[in-house]
Amino acid sequence: MSRLGGARIATLGLLAAASVGLWQALRLESWGFDGPGPGFFPQLMAGICVVLALIVLVFPGKAGETEGGDTEDAEATAETRRCFAIYAATLGLLAAGAMYAGFVVTTIAVTVVIVRFAERRSLTAALGYGVACAVIGLVCFGWLLRVDLPEGPIERAFYTFVH
Amino acid sequence: MEALLGGFAVTLTLDNLLYCFVGVFLGTVVGILPGLGPLTTIAILLPITFKMDVTSAIIMLSGIYYGVAYGGTVTSVLMRIPGEASSVVTCLDGYEMARKGRAGAALGIAGIGSFVAGTVGVIGISFLSPPLAELVIKFGPAEYAMLMLAGLTMVTYMSSGSLARSLLMAAFGLLLGTVGSDPLNMTPRLTFGILALGDGVNLVPLAIGLFGLSEVLFMGRQKLEDMKVLAPPTGLLGFLPSREEARRSVGPVARGTVMGFLVGLLPGGGAVLASFLSYGIERKLSKHPEEFGKGAVEGLAGPESANNSGTAGAFVPLLCMGIPSNAVTALLLGAFIIHGVTPGPTILERQPEIFWGVVASMYIGNVMLLVLNLPLIGLFVRILDIPRAYLAPMILAVCLIGVYSSSGNPADVVIAVIFGFVGYGLRRHGFDLGIVILAYVLGPIFERSVRQALAISDGDPSIFFHSTLSTGFAIVAVVLLLLGLWPKRRAARA
Numbered sequence: 192m193s194r195l196g197g198a199r200i201a202t203l204g205l206l207a208a209a210s211v212g213l214w215q216a217l218r219l220e221s222w223g224f225d226g227p228g229p230g231f232f233p234q235l236m237a238g239i240c241v242v243l244a245l246i247v248l249v250f251p252g253k254a255g256e257t258e259g260g261d262t263e264d265a266e267a268t269a270e271t272r273r274c275f276a277i278y279a280a281t282l283g284l285l286a287a288g289a290m291y292a293g294f295v296v297t298t299i300a301v302t303v304v305i306v307r308f309a310e311r312r313s314l315t316a317a318l319g320y321g322v323a324c325a326v327i328g329l330v331c332f333g334w335l336l337r338v339d340l341p342e343g344p345i346e347r348a349f350y351t352f353v354h
Numbered sequence: 355m356e357a358l359l360g361g362f363a364v365t366l367t368l369d370n371l372l373y374c375f376v377g378v379f380l381g382t383v384v385g386i387l388p389g390l391g392p393l394t395t396i397a398i399l400l401p402i403t404f405k406m407d408v409t410s411a412i413i414m415l416s417g418i419y420y421g422v423a424y425g426g427t428v429t430s431v432l433m434r435i436p437g438e439a440s441s442v443v444t445c446l447d448g449y450e451m452a453r454k455g456r457a458g459a460a461l462g463i464a465g466i467g468s469f470v471a472g473t474v475g476v477i478g479i480s481f482l483s484p485p486l487a488e489l490v491i492k493f494g495p496a497e498y499a500m501l502m503l504a505g506l507t508m509v510t511y512m513s514s515g516s517l518a519r520s521l522l523m524a525a526f527g528l529l530l531g532t533v534g535s536d537p538l539n540m541t542p543r544l545t546f547g548i549l550a551l552g553d554g555v556n557l558v559p560l561a562i563g564l565f566g567l568s569e570v571l572f573m574g575r576q577k578l579e580d581m582k583v584l585a586p587p588t589g590l591l592g593f594l595p596s597r598e599e600a601r602r603s604v605g606p607v608a609r610g611t612v613m614g615f616l617v618g619l620l621p622g623g624g625a626v627l628a629s630f631l632s633y634g635i636e637r638k639l640s641k642h643p644e645e646f647g648k649g650a651v652e653g654l655a656g657p658e659s660a661n662n663s664g665t666a667g668a669f670v671p672l673l674c675m676g677i678p679s680n681a682v683t684a685l686l687l688g689a690f691i692i693h694g695v696t697p698g699p700t701i702l703e704r705q706p707e708i709f710w711g712v713v714a715s716m717y718i719g720n721v722m723l724l725v726l727n728l729p730l731i732g733l734f735v736r737i738l739d740i741p742r743a744y745l746a747p748m749i750l751a752v753c754l755i756g757v758y759s760s761s762g763n764p765a766d767v768v769i770a771v772i773f774g775f776v777g778y779g780l781r782r783h784g785f786d787l788g789i790v791i792l793a794y795v796l797g798p799i800f801e802r803s804v805r806q807a808l809a810i811s812d813g814d815p816s817i818f819f820h821s822t823l824s825t826g827f828a829i830v831a832v833v834l835l836l837l838g839l840w841p842k843r844r845a846a847r848a
Contacts, residue, residue: 198783204776205526212529215544226809229536232801233543236529243522252516271575278574278746282567282771285750289758289767297754302747309574310743320744324751338402338759341767 202247209240277309293343294333298325357702358480361710365718370410374715377414378722381421385441386429392422393788394569396685397561398752400692401760408693409708413715415689419682420472420665420716423625424723427464427658431457440625440661443633447646447653454649462593463603463651464658465727471611471659472720475666478615479673479713484702487674491699495806496817500827502800505677506793507831508620510838512627513786517838520789523780527790530555531797538805550765557688558760560794563773564787566753571778573746593728599651606636606656614660618667620679628664629657666716673697673709676799681788684795 216237219230281301288297302321306312332338333346334353340346364370384395396415403411426441431448444464451460493501510520533544534554545551595603613635614628636656637646646653668679676698678684690697701709757770777787811817819825 197779198785201779201783201785202522204779205522209526209529212544215546216532219541219543222813226813227805229539229541229543231805233529233532236525236532240522240525240529243518243525246518247516247522250516250518252518275571275574278571279775281750282571282774285754286768286771289754289764294754294758298747298751301750305747305750306743310741312743320747324747328751328755332402332755332759336402337405338755339762340755341758341764 198251199248202244202251206241206244206248209237209244213237213241274309277304281305281309289341291343292341293346294340295325295329295345296343297341298328357706357710358714360707361712361714362717364409364707364711365413365714369407370413370711370715371718373406373410373414374417374719375722377417378421378424378719379726381418382425382723382726384418385422385425385427392419392682393561393685393791394565395422396682396689397558397564398566398749398756400561400685400689401558401756403689404692404760408690408695409711411689411693412686412708412712415686416669416712416716417719419686420662420719421723423472423661423665424465424468424727427461427468428727431460431464431654440629440664442626443629443657444654446633447648447650448658450647450649451651451654456599456649458593459595459599460654462728463595463599463655465593465724467603467607467610467655467659468662468727469720469724470607471614471663472666472723473717474611475615475618475663476713476716476720478663479666479669479716482670483674483709483713486670487699487702489699490675493699493823494821495803495810497821497824497827499800499803499807500818500824500831501675502677502796502803504827504830504834505671505679506796506800507834509680509789509792511834513789515784515786517835519785520838523786523789524793527793528797528800530560530790531794532801537798537802550763550769555769555794556761556766557685557692557795559757559766559770560773561685561688561791562753562757563770564777564790566749566756567770567774568777568781568787570746570749570753571774572781573742576742595651602651603655605639606632606652607659609635609639610656610659611663614663615667617660618664618679619670625661625664625668628660628667632656632660669712669716673701673712674699678792678795681791684792688795 212233216230216233219233220228221230221234222228281304284301284304285297288300292300299318299321302324303314303317306317306320307314329340329346329349333340334349365374380395380399381392384392395418399415399418403414406414423440427444427448430441430444431452448460448464451457506524510517510524513520513523529544531554533551535541535552536543542552610628610632613632614625617628617631618625633646633653633656636650636652637643640646640650640652642650668683671677671679672683672687674697676687676696678687687697695701695705695708753770754767757767758764760766780790781787807817808815818828
């Protein structure tokens with residue numbers, strides 16, 4: 192996929208999001224007895240977004256230099272693609288883990304997937320590092336700093352033990 | 355002066371000194387690590403500050419912001435890898451000096467220049483903020499709306515991409531800011547019946563998704579290459595520049611400091627633009643322009659000073675007008691708002707301890723950075739040895755903690771993941787996400803000002819042109835849009 196093609200696909204996504212936003216915003220009252228209503232600004236912004244997305248679709252223009260990002264299309268090898276796919280999958284794992292599994296299990300699972308499967312390190316190293324990250328997070332953030340962490344059976348057992 | 359001394363009293367407590375140290379230390383580390391910028395770090399650490407005192411939280415987050423400019427110098431000089439965007443110019447002459455065996459002098463000049471510029475920048479904040487706040491307090495909704503419009507237009511104009519793309523990012527950010535309850539009458543908007551969107555898209559999952567999680571995705575597709583690190587000096591004396599190098603640095607440091615601070619005041623300005631402008635000016639003024647890119651002292655001293663005073667300058671519009679001039683200060687504004695403080699002209703009257711406490715912490719933070727940067731460079735360079743395999747899970751775990759702790763709602767983690775993919779797609783194809791965050795944070799204030807102004811005028815849009823100030827801001831916005839459309843101008847700037 193060329194970069195121009197990718198930019199157009201990204202713009203199409205923005206156009207779709209803005210169109211859906213405009214459709215929702217049009218259901219809101221744009222003007223009330225006391226002036227602009229709740230729909231005034233979303234309608235205006237969604238409309239502008241749709242128009243600009245159409246302009247960028249036709250004239251994609253120059254790509255910007257984005258912070259930390261990389262607009263160069265590196266020659267993706269099969270290994271790079273495999274690695275990226277696993278990294279992308281870990282984000283799904285992160286979301287599902289936060290919903291159902293709690294902090295410790297999610298952290299260990301994400302670490303093992305990245306260290307073992309994406310980076311091909313030993314399972315012992317992956318597990319050891321995952322457990323270390325989870326324990327440091329639970330003790331330092333969850334217990335000492337009293338930060339809310341996603342809770343599962345392990346976290347509940349730990350808090351019962353330390354409190 | 356009395357108020358500033360009060361600020362020192364706030365900062366010189368054990369807690370605040372510790373938070374200041376943690377901030378500048380993290381900033382230095384982040385500046386050294388390529389790719390992990392201040393935006394990502396502040397986004398990730400923002401929720402951790404929720405249970406802190408507001409002054410301590412802002413002291414720490416500000417420390418990260420100005421600490422990054424120092425840290426980025428180390429990798430630029432020793433490895434030709436800019437740890438952060440504002441250090442790109444440092445690579446050109448800093449690395450060449452290091453190759454000629456003057457690594458210590460390059461780091462010393464950069465460190466001392468950064469300290470001088472950072473300190474002068476903070477003095478500028480101290481003296482410029484009170485009169486500016488007095489002026490801004492007279493603004494009505496129409497002036498505020500037009501000021502924000504001019505600011506947003508300037509940010510899109512300064513962006514490196516095409517004008518249409520930048521404007522699209524601004525509109526997208528403003529649209530995201532409308533999701534959730536209407537700020538004036540609490541009507542739910544653009545929630546699609548999803549309960550998790552009732553309070554809108556929160557800043558933390560949005561910022562962590564767009565910057566933190568998308569960064570992990572970028573790590574997944576990076577090629578791993580061996581990095582060559584030039585050795586830093588071992589003793590403190592090794593950082594001292596020669597008499598000739600010191601003489602050649604004085605002018606560029608002075609010019610970079612003043613110019614960087616002024617650029618930092620502009621919306622869209624800040625450290626990156628300041629460093630590039632300074633390099634151009636020094637090259638133009640130099641009697642030996644042919645030395646630039648081959649280890650010219652002026653090409654290092656000027657930009658290094660400019661990026662530090664530019665960072666300080668960006669605090670003036672943030673603190674006095676409540677208007678961020680770039681994405682990082684937009685996140686800092688978000689941090690203020692989350693802590694129940696609205697920066698703006700009234701902050702000096704209502705919460706002077708926060709304003710002057712943060713300003714005083716910058717004086718102290720600059721001294722800490724000088725002490726940290728010279729003797730500990732050897733240690734910092736070793737941070738680069740952390741392999742990606744271990745860095746990525748650590749970032750993901752901190753992102754998970756950050757997003758979840760901001761609301762205690764697992765749905766926010768899902769939202770962050772969605773924005774992680776959105777951010778990756780947009781960054782990969784050259785869309786500037788900094789504008790999205792800036793527009794998102796400004797959106798509710800902008801909307802409120804526009805609606806209040808139109809309500810006052812009974813829907814008559816000419817209210818935006820009733821006062822000279824608001825007309826002036828509108829003219830600035832239109833002129834910038836026209837300049838942005840002028841292809842030759844944009845091509846030259848690019």
